[in-house]
Structures are given as C-alpha cells and as structure tokens.
Amino acid sequence: xxxxxxxxxxxxxxxxxxxxxxxxxxxxxxxxxxxxxxxxxxxxxxxxxxxxxxxxxxxxxxxxxxxxxxxxxxxxxxxxxxxxxxxxxxxxxxxxxxxxxxxxxxxxxxxxxxxxxxxxxxxxxxxxxxxxxxxxxxxxxxxxxxxxxxxxxxxxxxxxxxxxxxxxxxxxxxxxxxxxxxxxxxxxxxxxxxxxxxxxxxxxxxxxxxxxxxxxxxxxxxxxxxxxxxxxxxxxxxxxxxxxxxxxxxxxxxxxxxxxxxxxxxxxxxxxxxxxxxxxxxxxxxxxxxxxxxxxxxxxxxxxxxxxxxxxxxxxxxxxxxxxxxxxxxxxxxxxxxxxxxxxxxxxxxxxxxxxxxxxxxxxxxxxxxxxxxxxxxxxxxxxxxxxxxxxxxxxxxxxxxxxxxxxxxxxxxxxxxxxxxxxxxxxxxxxxxxxxxxxxxxxxxxxxxxxxxxxxxxxxxxxxxxxxxxxxxxxxxxxxxxxxxxxxxxxxxxxxxxxxxxxxxxxxxxxxxxxxxxxxxxxxxxxxxxxxxx
Amino acid sequence: xxxxxxxxxxxxxxxxxxxxxxxxxxxxxxxxxxxxxxxxxxxxxxxxxxxxxxxxxxxxxxxxxxxxxxxxxxxxxxxxxxxxxxxxxxxxxxxxxxxxxxxxxxxxxxxxxxxxxxxxxxxxxxxxxxxxxxxxxxxxxxxxxxxxxxxxxxxxxxxxxxxxxxxxxxxxxxxxxxxxxxxxxxxxxxxxxxxxxxxxxxxxxxxxxxxxxxxxxxxxxxxxxxxxxxxxxxxxxxxxxxxxxxxxxxxxxxxxxxxxxxxxxxxxxxxxxxxxxxxxxxxxxxxxxxxxxxxxxxxxxxxxxxxxxxxxxxxxxxxxxxxxxxxxxxxxxxxxxxxxxxxxxxxxxxxxxxxxxxxxxxxxxxxxxxxxxxxxxxxxxxxxxxxxxxxxxxxxxxxxxxxxxxxxxxxxxxxxxxxxxxxxxxxxxxxxxxxxxxxxxx
Numbered sequence: 001x002x003x004x005x006x007x008x009x010x011x012x013x014x015x016x017x018x019x020x021x022x023x024x025x026x027x028x029x030x031x032x033x034x035x036x037x038x039x040x041x042x043x044x045x046x047x048x049x050x051x052x053x054x055x056x057x058x059x060x061x062x063x064x065x066x067x068x069x070x071x072x073x074x075x076x077x078x079x080x081x082x083x084x085x086x087x088x089x090x091x092x093x094x095x096x097x098x099x100x101x102x103x104x105x106x107x108x109x110x111x112x113x114x115x116x117x118x119x120x121x122x123x124x125x126x127x128x129x130x131x132x133x134x135x136x137x138x139x140x141x142x143x144x145x146x147x148x149x150x151x152x153x154x155x156x157x158x159x160x161x162x163x164x165x166x167x168x169x170x171x172x173x174x175x176x177x178x179x180x181x182x183x184x185x186x187x188x189x190x191x192x193x194x195x196x197x198x199x200x201x202x203x204x205x206x207x208x209x210x211x212x213x214x215x216x217x218x219x220x221x222x223x224x225x226x227x228x229x230x231x232x233x234x235x236x237x238x239x240x241x242x243x244x245x246x247x248x249x250x251x252x253x254x255x256x257x258x259x260x261x262x263x264x265x266x267x268x269x270x271x272x273x274x275x276x277x278x279x280x281x282x283x284x285x286x287x288x289x290x291x292x293x294x295x296x297x298x299x300x301x302x303x304x305x306x307x308x309x310x311x312x313x314x315x316x317x318x319x320x321x322x323x324x325x326x327x328x329x330x331x332x333x334x335x336x337x338x339x340x341x342x343x344x345x346x347x348x349x350x351x352x353x354x355x356x357x358x359x360x361x362x363x364x365x366x367x368x369x370x371x372x373x374x375x376x377x378x379x380x381x382x383x384x385x386x387x388x389x390x391x392x393x394x395x396x397x398x399x400x401x402x403x404x405x406x407x408x409x410x411x412x413x414x415x416x417x418x419x420x421x422x423x424x425x426x427x428x429x430x431x432x433x434x435x436x437x438x439x440x441x442x443x444x445x446x447x448x449x450x451x452x453x454x455x456x457x458x459x460x461x462x463x464x465x466x467x468x469x470x471x472x473x474x475x476x477x478x479x480x481x482x483x484x485x486x487x488x489x490x491x492x493x494x495x496x497x498x499x500x501x502x503x504x505x506x507x508x509x510x511x512x513x514x515x516x517x518x519x520x521x522x523x524x525x526x527x528x529x530x531x532x533x534x535x
Numbered sequence: 536x537x538x539x540x541x542x543x544x545x546x547x548x549x550x551x552x553x554x555x556x557x558x559x560x561x562x563x564x565x566x567x568x569x570x571x572x573x574x575x576x577x578x579x580x581x582x583x584x585x586x587x588x589x590x591x592x593x594x595x596x597x598x599x600x601x602x603x604x605x606x607x608x609x610x611x612x613x614x615x616x617x618x619x620x621x622x623x624x625x626x627x628x629x630x631x632x633x634x635x636x637x638x639x640x641x642x643x644x645x646x647x648x649x650x651x652x653x654x655x656x657x658x659x660x661x662x663x664x665x666x667x668x669x670x671x672x673x674x675x676x677x678x679x680x681x682x683x684x685x686x687x688x689x690x691x692x693x694x695x696x697x698x699x700x701x702x703x704x705x706x707x708x709x710x711x712x713x714x715x716x717x718x719x720x721x722x723x724x725x726x727x728x729x730x731x732x733x734x735x736x737x738x739x740x741x742x743x744x745x746x747x748x749x750x751x752x753x754x755x756x757x758x759x760x761x762x763x764x765x766x767x768x769x770x771x772x773x774x775x776x777x778x779x780x781x782x783x784x785x786x787x788x789x790x791x792x793x794x795x796x797x798x799x800x801x802x803x804x805x806x807x808x809x810x811x812x813x814x815x816x817x818x819x820x821x822x823x824x825x826x827x828x829x830x831x832x833x834x835x836x837x838x839x840x841x842x843x844x845x846x847x848x849x850x851x852x853x854x855x856x857x858x859x860x861x862x863x864x865x866x867x868x869x870x871x872x873x874x875x876x877x878x879x880x881x882x883x884x885x886x887x888x889x890x891x892x893x894x895x896x897x898x899x900x901x902x903x904x905x906x907x908x909x910x911x912x913x914x915x916x917x918x919x920x921x922x923x924x925x926x927x928x929x930x931x932x933x934x935x936x937x938x939x940x941x942x943x944x945x946x947x948x949x950x951x952x953x954x955x956x957x958x959x960x961x962x963x964x965x966x967x968x969x970x971x972x973x974x975x976x977x
Contacts, residue, residue: 084630085785085855091630096622097601105583116581120605133582137568140656144663146576175625182627195786234787239794241787241901317573319678319719320710321953323893326975328716407579446894446929448908448976453929455906455971457898477898477906479929479972510571510680532971535904535933 042160042209042219050211052124053106056131057213062108062138064151065131066212068361069122070404073100075170077177078200079185090189094178103404106131110138112148114385118405152387152395154364156215161358163222164351165254169203170223172255177201180263187267188231194271195234195241201258202226204504204516216363224354224516226250226504227261231274242474244274245459247295247441249500251352251518273472277460280472285533289436289464290478290526291429294499296458297417298519299442302503304482305337305344306415306519308451309371310398311380315389317410322508323449326482327377329390335377338486343418344372346381348397353414354502354516355400361408366397371415375486383410402513409509416500416520420492429491429525436464437476437531444477455479457534475534491525498522536652537564537586537687539699545607546691549590552616553693555623557593557635559829562586562689566652569682570659575667582655588612592619597632599623631851635694641824641831644700644816648728651703652685659683662734666709669738675745677738679709683729686821690829698829704821705729706951709737710911711745712977718751718924719977720744721890721911723766725951726819744890744912748924751977752915756928758967760886762879762916763937765945765960766952767892768869771905772811773955774895775934776864778903779837781846781856790903790935791843798846805841805938810870812836813862817959819949826862837864838938871947871961879945879964881919886964888914888921895954898931906931908974910953927977928970941965 050067057065077096084091104127105118115138117130181199188197206222229246246269248261292300312318313325327335348355348366360366362384370378382392383399400411430438441459448454457477463470480488502518537545546560563586570580589603600622604615650658659681670677683705691697706725712718722740724732763771784791784798791799815822815832826832828850836844845861853860880888890912898904906929913925945962 082786085782085852092627093629093631094627095599095601095629096626097603098618098622099601099603101587101605103585103605113577114579116579116583118581118583118585120584120586137580137582137656140660141570141577141580144572144577144660144667146574173625174622178626232788236787236792236796237794239787239792239901243900315574316676316678316712317578319573319676319712320680320708320721323976324712324716405583405585407581409579444896444898444906446896446906446908448927448929448974449893449910450976452976453908453972453974455898455929455931475899481975511567511569511682530972532931534898534931535902 040160041158042217046209046219047211047217049122049124049127050209050217052127053131054211054213056128057108060132060135062110062135064109064213065106066210066363067104067106068208068210068401068404069104070206070208071100071102072403073170073205075203076200077174078181080196080198081185081189082196092182096174096178101403105401105404105406106134107408108134108138109149110135111142113138113142113145114149115141116407149385150388151384152393154362154384154395157359157363157365158217159358160219163252163356165223167255168223169225169255170205184229184263184267187264188229188271191271193233193275194231196232198230200228210359210361210363212363218359218363220357220359222252222357223254224250224252225257227258227263229263229267229270231270233274233278235278240278242274242277244270244277245441246270247459247501250354250502250504251500252354252356253352273460276472277474280474282475283437283461283473283531283533285531287528288531289433290529291433291436291438291464291523292526293440293523294521295441295501296439297521297524298501299445300456301415301417301519301521302517303445303447304451304454304485305371306412306517308482309380310410310412311382311386311390312410314380315386318508321510326450326452331377332380332390333378336375337372337377337483338375339489340374341420341489341492342372342375342486344415345369345418346371346396346413346415348413350414350416352500353518354504355412355414355518360397360399361401362395362399364395364397364399369396381410381413386410400515402515406513411508411515412506412517414518414520419495419498419522422494424491424493426493426497426523429493429523430464430469431467432491432525433464434466437473438462438464438469452481454482477532477534478529479532480529485526485529488527488529489524490527493522495522536685542687542689542699543697545588546689546697548609549588549612549616550691550693552613553592555592555620556595557693559591559635559692560690561589564687565684567682567684568655569680570656570663571680572663572667573678575670575677577663588615590615590619592616592623593632594623597628598626599629599632600626633850633854635692636696636829638695639698639829639831641698644702644822644824645818646702646727646821648703651683651705651727651729654683654729658729662707662732665734666738669742670711673742673746675711675713675742677709677711679707681707688823690825696829698825700824702821703727705732707732707734707737709741711741713745713749716977718745718748719911720748723951725949725957727821748912750924751926752923753926753973756970756972758969760883760964760966761968762883762886762888762962762964764876764890764962765948765950767889768960768963769950769958770892770895770952770954771934771937772867772869772958772960774905776867779847779864781848782852784846788901790933791846799843800846801843803842805838806941807841808872808944809838809841809938809941810836811838812868813864813866814868815866817868820866820957822866828860830860832862835861867958868947869960872944874943874945876945876962879943879962880916880921882943883916883964884918886916887925888916891952893953902933903935904931904933927974929972929974930969931971932969937965937968940967
C-alpha cells in the first residue's frame with residue numbers, strides 16, 4: 001500500500017466482521033439497525049447491550065465504566081499496471097477487498113486504576129464476562145499505580161450523529177470503482193516510457209456506540225475516502241527509478257468527493273511529470289527557500305506541530321514508544337514556536353477533517369481550540385484523565401481508540417494552519433524567492449522522539465530561480481529543527497488556496513494504534529532551510 | 536483457544552459455502568494481555584480476544600475477490616463467502632493469479648509455551664515492579680510495556696490444503712529517563728516464552744544507560760565508526776529484508792538492480808563473514824509453518840558468506856522466471872561471531888556506541904537509502920573504552936552499505952527494536968556511518 005503510514009505498518013488492526021457488497025447487504029441483519037439520517041437517538045438494541053456493561057461495572061465496584069460497540073469497514077479497489085517479466089506486454093492486475101470488524105471494549109476505573117477488556121462476541125453474557133475481566137485487570141494493576149485516575153467533568157449526552165456525506169461510497173457498485181481505476185491507470189500507462197501505474201480507492205467507515213456510567217449514550221457514523229494514483233518510471237541504463245503521485249485530499253466525505261478529485265484529468269499530468277522527474281537533474285544542496293504546497297506541508301505540520309503538542313507525550317506517557325516532546329509544560333502560554341504568521345488550531349469540528357466527530361471516545365463534545373497563536377504555543381491536546389495535570393478543568397475532546405479492541409487514549413485532532421491574508425497568492429510566494437524549491441506531495445519523513453529534528457522528502461520538486469518556477473529537480477530532502485523552521489515562515493497564501501490533506505494511519509501507543517487525521521493549510525514559504533542531496 | 540478441530544470446522548464451513556472453483560481461507564485468533572506503564576506507575580492495560588477470517592474467492596477465469604469476517608456465526612461466514620464471490624464476479628481476470636496449491640506437508644514449529652499462553656497480570660506485574668523499583672532507587676522515571684499473546688492460525692483451500700498452528704509471543708521494553716529530562720536509557724526483551732523475560736535485567740541495563748548518559752557531549756555530525764547494539768542492527772536488517780524482492784530487482788527498482796539491466800544475484804557484495812538468512816524454526820521466533828504463499832516455510836539464505844544468494848520470488852514471479860518460490864525475507868537471522876559487545880567496543884579506537892534507532896524511513900526506494908535517528912543512549916568510544924555520553928544524531932545510510940562496511944560481529948540474540956518486529960542479530964562494528972545532523976532529542 002503506497003499510503004503514507006506515519007509511524008509503522010505493523011499496527012495490530014483487526015479487520016473483523018461481516019463484509020458485504022451493497023447497502024442492502026451491509027445493513028441487513030446487522031445489530032445497528034437500518035441507518036436513519038433523521039434519527040437523533042441511538043439504537044435501542046445498542047443501548048440495552050451498553051446497559052449490561054454499566055450495570056455489571058457498578059455491581060463489581062467500578063467507579064466509572066464505559067463501553068464502545070463498534071463496526072468498521074474498509075474497502076479497497078484498484079489496479080496495478082506493469083510490464084510482464086522480460087517483455088513489453090502490460091499486465092493489468094485488479095484488486096478488490098472488503099474488510100470489516102465488529103466487537104466491543106469495556107473500560108472501567110476500579111481501585112482508582114484503569115482496566116480494559118474486549119471481545120468480538122457481542123452478547124449480553126459476554127459483555128458481563130468482559131466487564132468483570134476489565135475490573136480484574138484494574139484491580140490487579142492498582143498495586144502499581146502512581147496516582148489514582150482523575151477524570152475532568154463532562155456533560156452527559158444522548159445523541160446520534162453522522163459525518164457529512166451525500167452518497168455512501170459503499171453502495172456504489174464495486175465494478176464502477178474498478179472501471180474508474182482501470183481507466184485512470186491505463187491513461188497513466190499509455191506512454192510506453194512509463195514503467196508502471198497504480199491506482200486505489202480506499203473507503204472506510206466507523207459505526208460506533210458509546211455508553212458511560214455518567215449517563216451518555218452516543219452513536220456516531222463516519223465515512224471517509226482516500227483516492228491515490230502513482231506512476232513509476234525506470235531508466236535501466238543509469239539504474240534510476242522515480243515516481244510521481246497524485247495525492248487527493250482524503251476527507252470525511254462520500255462518493256461525491258471522487259468526481260471532484262478529477263482523477264481522469266490528472267492522470268495525463270502525472271504521466272508527463274514522472275518522466276520529467278526521471279530526467280530531472282539532482283539538486284545542489286545548501287540553504288534554500290522553500291515554497292511548500294498543502295499536499296506536502298500537511299505532513300510537516302503533523303510531525304512537528306501535531307505530535308509535539310500532545311499532552312500525553314509532554315507528560316511522559318509515551319516515553320517508551322512514540323516519545324516525549326520538547327514542548328514541556330512550563331512552555332504553555334509563553335513559548336515562541338514560530339513566526340507571528342503561525343496560527344494553528346486543534347479542531348475535531350471542521351468540515352471534512354479525518355478526525356472530525358461530534359463526541360470523542362471519552363464521550364466529550366469535541367472542540368476547536370488554539371494550539372499556536374501568532375507564533376506562541378497556547379494549548380495542548382487533552383483528554384479527560386489528563387486535563388487536571390496542567391490545571392485545566394475540562395478535556396479538549398482528543399480521545400480515540402482505533403478499534404473496539406483498543407484502549408482509548410489521547411490522539412491527534414485535526415491540526416490546521418490558518419491561511420494568510422486574502423491578498424497573498426502562491427505566485428506571490430514564489431516571486432519572492434531568488435534560489436529555492438517548490439515541493440508538492442509527500443515523500444520520506446522522519447522526526448526524532450522529542451520532535452526537534454526532522455527530515456522530509458517530497459513527491460515532486462521544482463527549482464525556483466529569480467522569482468520564477470523552473471524545471472523539476474530530483475533527490476531533494478530538507479532537514480531542520482522544528483522551531484527554526486516555523487520561525488523561518490514569512491508567507492502563507494490566502495484561504496482560497498487552503499486544502500486539507502492528511503493521513504489515514506498515524507501510529508502511536510502500545511499496543512500500537514492508528515489514527516486518521518487532517519492538516520489543512522495554504523501554500524507557505526520558509527526561508528533558508530537546509531536542503532540535502534539524497535542518494 | 537481456537538483448537539485445531541474448531542479451526543477445521545470453521546474452514547470446512549467456509550469452503551462448504553463456496554460455489555466458485557477456488558476458495559482460500561485464512562484464520563487468525565489471538566488472546567492477549569498487556570500492561571503499559573509510565574511515570575513510575577501502571578497507566579493502561581488490558582485483556583482481549585480478537586479473531587479474523589480472511590476469505591479469497593477465485594473464478595475459473597481468475598477473477599478474485601477478498602473479504603474478511605470477524606463474526607463466526609454460520610450466517611456471518613456465509614455472508615463473507617457470498618461477498619467475496621460477488622466481488623470476484625464483478626472483478627476482471629487477474630493475470631498474476633496462481634492456481635490453488637494442493638495439500639502441503641507443513642513443518643512442525645515449536646514456539647508455543649503453555650505458561651505464556653495463560654499468563655495474566657500476576658505473572659507480568661513482578662517484572663513491571665522490578666523496573667519501577669529500579670527507577671525509584673535511582674531517582675529515574677520508568678515507562679514501558681509488557682505483553683504476551685497466545686495465537687492460533689489456520690489456512691485452508693478448496694483443493695484440500697489445511698494447516699493449523701499455535702504460537703505464543705511476548706515482549707518487554709522499558710525506557711528510563713532522569714528527572715531533568717537530560718538522559719534516557721532503554722532495554723528490550725522478546726521471546727516465545729515469558730520465562731525468558733526478566734524485568735531485573737532490563738532494569739539494570741536501562742537504568743545504567745540513563746545514569747551514564749547524563750552530561751551529553753555535542754559532537755559534530757559526520758562519518759563515524761559505530762558499534763551498533765543488537766536492537767539497532769535488527770531494525771537495519773529488518774528494513775534490508777524488505778528490499779530483497781526479485782521483481783523490483785529485475786525491474787530496475789532496487790539496490791539489487793544492476794546498471795544496464797539484470798540483478799546482483801550471485802555477486803559477492805559483502806565480506807565473507809556476512810550471512811543473512813530467514814529461520815522460521817528458531818523456537819524464540821513467532822513464526823508460522825507456512826509462508827504467505829501457503830508453501831511450507833523454510834530456512835533460506837539471502838546473503839551467504841558475503842554473496843547475494845537468493846532473491847524473494849513470489850509464486851507468480853517464480854513461475855515466470857523458472858525459479859522456485861521463496862518465503863519473504865522475514866524471521867531474519869544475521870549470523871554472528873564469537874565476540875562479546877565489550878570485545879567489539881574494545882576493538883574500536885574512536886567511534887560511537889549506538890543503543891537503538893528510531894523513525895527509520897526510506898529516502899530513495901531505488902538505492903534503499905534510509906534515514907532515521909539514534910535514541911536512548913549514544914556513547915563515545917575512545918581507545919576501546921566508553922568515555923562520554925553524546926547527543927543523538929540523524930543519519931542517512933543504506934543498510935546494505937552498513938553490512939558492506941561491517942568489520943566485526945558479536946553473538947546473536949532475539950531483538951525487537953522500534954520499527955521492524957523481531958530478528959536474531961548480533962551487535963556489529965561498522966565504519967563510516969553517516970550522521971547527517973545533531974538531534975537535541977533525549
């Protein structure tokens with residue numbers, strides 16, 4: 001899979017559950033009952049099952065209990081076109097896969113300690129058994145607790161919510177998806193100089209019921225889509241291989257996002273550009289100005305701002321895996337993270353964002369909050385059991401578990417960079433550069449465990465000379481220290497150019513979990529960044 | 536536990552529902568328990584059961600559909616098969632689909648440990664306690680993770696193939712940080728058996744590294760001789776294993792592609808003491824008796840005494856190339872030499888000791904240049920002795936070239952680093968390791 005997996009592919013995601021090919025099958029015989037856009041109430045069946053866990057938790061002495069009963073679906077369809085072995089004929093390899101997962105997880109606090117247990121057998125008896133298991137876990141572990149768990153207060157909610165989409169992508173016939181991907185991959189491969197082409201449509205849905213002993217009963221349904229195209233070219237004589245991708249904004253949206261992605265119109269462009277990339281001269285390394293497009297900058301935002309402002313990292317809860325953060329808690333409210341142009345929000349409410357939901361997995365109403373204001377670090381991403389640790393009285397709604405079998409913990413909201421003044425266009429940013437590089441799309445990415453030192457590649461690079469965009473370059477990567485980089489930002493294009501790219505699979509936690517998150521931004525300019533020539 | 540009979544009944548049911556000529560079933564059942572700790576206390580922990588049945592249906596003209604189901608009721612399984620067949624029906628023929636394998640003789644692997652399979656908090660907590668106690672004694676802050684899993688896997692197809700296997704897996708990892716956040720140390724252990732884990736030993740290593748790491752010196756980036764501890768070697772070798780594909784090598788997209796066409800198969804690229812192989816039979820590894828192709832898993836050398844001995848051929852590419860299909864380059868073992876880590880350190884006049892690597896990503900897929908960072912303990916070696924702790928570095932390196940420049944190896948052990956799962960690898964000495972910049976991270 002050529003998607004940008006942020007941390008690790010080895011996430012223990014369980015793709016379980018019934019897989020079907022159409023809405024009638026998807027929703028037939030399912031526990032959740034038929035979807036009802038008008039309904040504002042959770043399914044009664046789910047409420048009855050949820051109540052079993054809450055009652056058992058109370059009976060066994062838990063001071064808090066919640067249950068998530070969740071169904072996930074992932075559908076992949078696409079094509080790979082590549083030459084047969086030792087010949088010129090093109091093999092067209094289709095793939096289509098429909099995977100789903102279903103089960104429940106119960107979380108309790110007993111003896112002041114969290115406990116968690118999960119099972120794929122969604123019955124009242126199993127919910128009772130698993131709730132007891134969660135309490136066994138909590139009580140056993142309470143002998144080694146540093147401090148009793150303390151939850152920031154939240155209101156209780158009874159609600160049903162669905163992400164915005166016009167057309168459920170799962171009811172679109174799969175052959176229509178395959179035909180689209182065959183058509184665009186064939187367009188890319190039309191030039192025999194293009195070695196291979198690849199195209200995929202990935203749709204995922206998350207249908208989740210949450211009930212807590214504090215009175216919440218919430219059902220939410222989220223649909224997301226990720227289209228992706230890639231071309232590969234090979235120069236056998238010189239032993240060089242290059243790719244060019246078409247990254248489309250992955251959004252919480254339905255099938256209506258696919259025509260808007262203009263896959264057919266962009267296929268000839270990446271066909272031409274992969275050949276240009278193959279022939280492109282290597283970059284001359286050194287300090288250069290960078291103009292970074294949203295298809296690229298999202299990942300730099302993700303790694304350097306998104307992860308450094310997670311409170312669990314700052315407090316040491318991720319010290320053994322994802323790491324801690326250079327943004328220690330005394331820096332909150334006063335630390336200069338970047339130039340005055342930098343305004344960044346944590347936001348699980350914005351339209352289309354991959355992390356957008358109405359309630360988080362603590363049952364907290366999600367929010368939009370400033371992370372960086374005019375360059376100053378303002379707020380961390382928080383959840384209920386952390387807020388008091390920095391003197392705050394409520395959670396910012398950043399709790400998420402990637403599966404029914406995963407423990408909910410602090411995950412990244414959509415973290416987006418506010419656009420610049422209405423007058424600024426990308427061309428204005430380029431015209432202000434004497435010697436620089438324009439970067440589109442993401443390439444390799446790596447950052448240290450405290451988020452100081454990063455290195456990013458890209459998908460395509462164009463030289464900027466004397467204020468003009470010139471031809472493509474190859475073998476580019478840039479390396480910087482997070483705060484130096486954000487202080488070097490001296491131009492951000494207007495809202496008209498703001499786009500919301502993101503990742504379906506951001507890894508964190510042990511056992512590792514995967515989170516989908518968006519990072520909206522406009523094209524932005526950074527001065528005198530250290531550019532490397534890669535091998 | 537999903538027993539062999541449970542698994543057989545399950546796959547028979549799925550195959551019984553199948554109407555297309557070919558159907559393949561893949562069953563995974565796992566029960567696991569885990570404890571996570573940080574700031575010298577347990578944070579989250581859990582117990583869970585997960586299960587998954589993958590179904591692949593193939594028409595006579597090689598149209599393929601895949602589904603997976605987790606609900607194991609008759610109705611859910613039947614729906615899963617119908618969905619896979621519906622997808623196959625609307626798909627196009629796959630020119631690379633291979634005929635179903637007949638029944639196979641799978642080798643017996645011995646990597647299931649009953650004690651581990653039933654272990655819960657009472658067995659794992661003493662290890663956590665040892666780590667937290669060590670942290671408290673030394674005024675350090677412990678974070679870490681201990682887990683064990685009990686797994687049952689089964690494969691079957693309509694042509695009569697059936698395989699069943701159980702294995703356990705367990706691991707412990709721990710990071711110690713000092714109160715000022717100026718030093719960190721790390722230790723990790725992994726095995727098929729919890730009896731091989733020892734919190735006391737891990738605590739001693741990680742605490743010692745953390746205490747010794749205070750007062751880090753800032754050295755200039757550049758090329759250094761390095762002593763890479765086994766966890767660091769494991770991740771480099773793990774990434775190298777991903778790049779042994781025959782298809783990419785033949786098609787000009789690999790570090791094993793030859794300029795002008797062809798591959799480097801058979802060429803001596805490494806010193807004669809470099810042998811990298813897959814060994815699914817080591818009882819410490821969480822391996823299965825079959826490879827992804829469902830052919831029996833086997834030992835295979837990728838680099839044999841310095842020579843590129845094999846490339847990874849899947850069944851399709853092997854059929855085109857007239858080769859025998861191979862398993863993927865996993866369950867990797869880098870053969871060692873009879874030297875201790877101290878011997879390796881003693882052999883270095885000036886260099887750096889690296890505990891482990893972090894956030895490794897491919898910079899150039901064709902050359903297999905990687906980037907990443909050092910983490911949790913870098914120490915200067917001068918005249919065969921560790922002198923000062925040093926700041927972390929970002930590096931840009933090819934794992935193949937690191938092996939080419941390897942001058943000495945120690946004794947192998949199973950490691951689980953941060954990136955690529957588990958391998959059995961020794962510590963190594965390698966010259967001219969390319970550190971590109973300093974990282975201030977601790």
